[in-house]
Amino acid sequence: MPFTDEEILETVRMIELETLDIRTTTLGISLFDCADPDLESSAEKVYAKIVHHAKDLVRIADSIAADYGVPIVNKRIAVTPISMVAAASGSHDLVPFARAMDAAAKEVGVDFIGGFSAYVHKGFTRSDDALFDSIPAALAETDRVCASVSLATSRAGINMDAVARFSDVILDTAARTAADGGLGCAKLVCFSNPVEDNPFVAGAHIGPGEGETVLNVGVSGPGVVRSALARLGPDADLLAVAETIKRTAFKITRMGELVGREAAKRLGTAFGIVDVSLAPTPAIGDSVADILELIGVDRTGAPGTTAALALLTDAVKKGGAMASSSVGGLSGAFIPVSEDQGMIDAVRLGALSLAKLEAMTAVCSVGLDMIAVPGDTPAATLTGMIADELAIGMVNHKTTAVRVIPVPGKGAGETVEWGGLLGTAIVQDPGKFSCAVLHRRGGRIPAPIQSYRN
Amino acid sequence: MPRRFITAEDVRRSGGEIVVDAETVVTPQALEAAAAAGVAIRQAGGQPYAEPVPDRGPDAALATSHLPHLPEPNSDLSGMTGVVVTVVGRNRPGVLAEITTTLAGANADVRDISQRTLPDYFHLVLTVALQSGSEFESFKQCMECMGGQDDYVVRVMHERVFRFMHRI
Numbered sequence: 139m140p141f142t143d144e145e146i147l148e149t150v151r152m153i154e155l156e157t158l159d160i161r162t163t164t165l166g167i168s169l170f171d172c173a174d175p176d177l178e179s180s181a182e183k184v185y186a187k188i189v190h191h192a193k194d195l196v197r198i199a200d201s202i203a204a205d206y207g208v209p210i211v212n213k214r215i216a217v218t219p220i221s222m223v224a225a226a227s228g229s230h231d232l233v234p235f236a237r238a239m240d241a242a243a244k245e246v247g248v249d250f251i252g253g254f255s256a257y258v259h260k261g262f263t264r265s266d267d268a269l270f271d272s273i274p275a276a277l278a279e280t281d282r283v284c285a286s287v288s289l290a291t292s293r294a295g296i297n298m299d300a301v302a303r304f305s306d307v308i309l310d311t312a313a314r315t316a317a318d319g320g321l322g323c324a325k326l327v328c329f330s331n332p333v334e335d336n337p338f339v340a341g342a343h344i345g346p347g348e349g350e351t352v353l354n355v356g357v358s359g360p361g362v363v364r365s366a367l368a369r370l371g372p373d374a375d376l377l378a379v380a381e382t383i384k385r386t387a388f389k390i391t392r393m394g395e396l397v398g399r400e401a402a403k404r405l406g407t408a409f410g411i412v413d414v415s416l417a418p419t420p421a422i423g424d425s426v427a428d429i430l431e432l433i434g435v436d437r438t439g440a441p442g443t444t445a446a447l448a449l450l451t452d453a454v455k456k457g458g459a460m461a462s463s464s465v466g467g468l469s470g471a472f473i474p475v476s477e478d479q480g481m482i483d484a485v486r487l488g489a490l491s492l493a494k495l496e497a498m499t500a501v502c503s504v505g506l507d508m509i510a511v512p513g514d515t516p517a518a519t520l521t522g523m524i525a526d527e528l529a530i531g532m533v534n535h536k537t538t539a540v541r542v543i544p545v546p547g548k549g550a551g552e553t554v555e556w557g558g559l560l561g562t563a564i565v566q567d568p569g570k571f572s573c574a575v576l577h578r579r580g581g582r583i584p585a586p587i588q589s590y591r592n
Numbered sequence: 593m594p595r596r597f598i599t600a601e602d603v604r605r606s607g608g609e610i611v612v613d614a615e616t617v618v619t620p621q622a623l624e625a626a627a628a629a630g631v632a633i634r635q636a637g638g639q640p641y642a643e644p645v646p647d648r649g650p651d652a653a654l655a656t657s658h659l660p661h662l663p664e665p666n667s668d669l670s671g672m673t674g675v676v677v678t679v680v681g682r683n684r685p686g687v688l689a690e691i692t693t694t695l696a697g698a699n700a701d702v703r704d705i706s707q708r709t710l711p712d713y714f715h716l717v718l719t720v721a722l723q724s725g726s727e728f729e730s731f732k733q734c735m736e737c738m739g740g741q742d743d744y745v746v747r748v749m750h751e752r753v754f755r756f757m758h759r760i
Contacts, residue, residue, distance in 0.1 A: 183619060
């Protein structure tokens with residue numbers, strides 16, 4: 139059946155005017171076979187294996203973008219959590235692994251590589267311990283390596299000893315990258331219920347349940363949803379809003395499905411998942427906040443924002459689930475504050491507080507993301523922020539994350555420019571009341587009961 | 593089980609020659625160390641080491657047989673490559689002739705065409721079929737360098753994009 143003009147022009151408009159793109163094609167590479175009792179040999183293997191498998195990734199992604207006319211913005215790599223690979227070496231300094239990953243990423247031309255990671259939601263192995271100690275130096279020394287840790291799951295509870303240690307890791311990383319506004323922390327995230335096939339940084343890694351190599355795709359398209367809602371107008375009821383978002387998400391996801399299948403075929407690897415996430419960028423119009431405002435709140439953060447976000451996230455998932463049988467990753471709506479011009483404006487106007495952001499994360503796909511706090515925020519306060527967010531994920535059986543950046547030398551209300559995709563942040567005030575006792579107690583918050591769900 | 597990697601440490605421990613399996617990856621550091629120490633790295637058949645084709649793992653082998661069986665929206669252009677060409681720009685006599693002449697030169701068969709004009713502007717949508725074996729990339733380049741900033745802009749996209757987005 140031939141396409142109608144409307145169909146053809148709709149697709150062209152999405153790409154040309156509404157910034158529809160494939161946000162990332164991420165090649166997952168298992169590094170389990172790189173374990174070696176000798177630290178240097180292990181790091182050598184890590185470098186060699188990543189380059190061996192990913193050397194054609196950028197060329198192939200570019201060729202697909204050219205053939206299909208759909209931009210593929212980022213090419214990335216996700217690897218097995220390094221603490222698992224490094225265990226055999228017995229080393230306490232795991233920075234050589236980060237150097238090997240960084241060098242490999244630069245060699246093959248990808249913009250980020252994720253997987254300097256550890257799963258510590260129940261406890262620490264010696265290798266996890268070494269990884270935590272190595273994160274600040276690794277992130278300060280490398281450009282493209284991203285670190286992530288699992289601190290909680292719905293089955294294990296929250297490892298509060300790990301949360302407290304992670305707060306120190308954040309502060310140390312910020313201090314070591316103070317000249318860049320604490321930018322190292324933008325490459326560092328902690329999770330409750332992490333997904334093993336996340337293609338988006340900073341949390342990208344390939345969990346132990348994944349295969350040898352796998353190609354995952356992250357689609358984006360807040361601009362497309364925003365335009366569709368703008369055309370729908372303010373008089374349509376919310377069922378019509380949900381339906382419009384769902385239909386748009388379907389079309390966006392189909393692009394991800396096509397690119398994922400084709401990229402996997404050309405690379406000769408398995409196609410993993412499409413992550414259907416509305417991922418904003420600082421570009422005008424490419425904003426999740428704008429969508430929420432079109433649904434019907436004056437400014438993001440106003441009463442009604444959480445409800446609007448719940449509608450948006452659910453409709454995106456439903457459209458995505460219809461469009462692909464391989465929907466995975468985080469899939470929903472991202473609300474990285476500094477990367478979304480609408481969110482930045484909302485913070486500047488005093489509409490969007492940290493408390494409201496926390497509430498919003500209960501119904502969207504990630505968590506407190508790209509949030510700047512004062513450089514002198516105490517570790518205990520960070521622990522409290524992280525524990526609150528992880529508790530939302532733990533109790534609701536969903537993934538939540540925290541990527542918070544204490545900006546050295548800046549206080550609440552000041553602006554920090556990170557530039558590029560990371561955008562601009564206004565330092566937000568976590569409040570003057572502390573949770574020092576909770577921070578000091580340590581131990582574990584037990585997992586929530588799995589039955590009696592009423 | 594074949595050796596997955598040869599590292600610089602393996603080279604230092606070797607007795608002057610290393611025989612690798614077909615799948616073995618020799619790290620760049622090992623190659624350097626071998627060159628410096630005069631250690632020969634060769635394959636079982638005697639040929640010098642060459643980086644193997646990446647072994648993407650057991651899933652990849654399965655995927656190559658499974659992927660073609662994933663259903664996808666039907667195309668009615670069996671054996672040919674469908675391409676959608678859109679042209680937008682200032683209207684003037686001869687625009688359509690220019691486009692179709694270039695298409696004919698590329699041996700592209702026009703299957704569907706529609707043109708709308710506003711007083712000064714036009715947009716043209718063509719669905720064309722390329723003979724199998726003809727290069728999509730060179731066709732795209734040839735079409736997209738037509739027109740100009742104050743004239744018209746040509747955009748070429750694979751028809752599969754539209755099939756995925758608008759057909760189930």
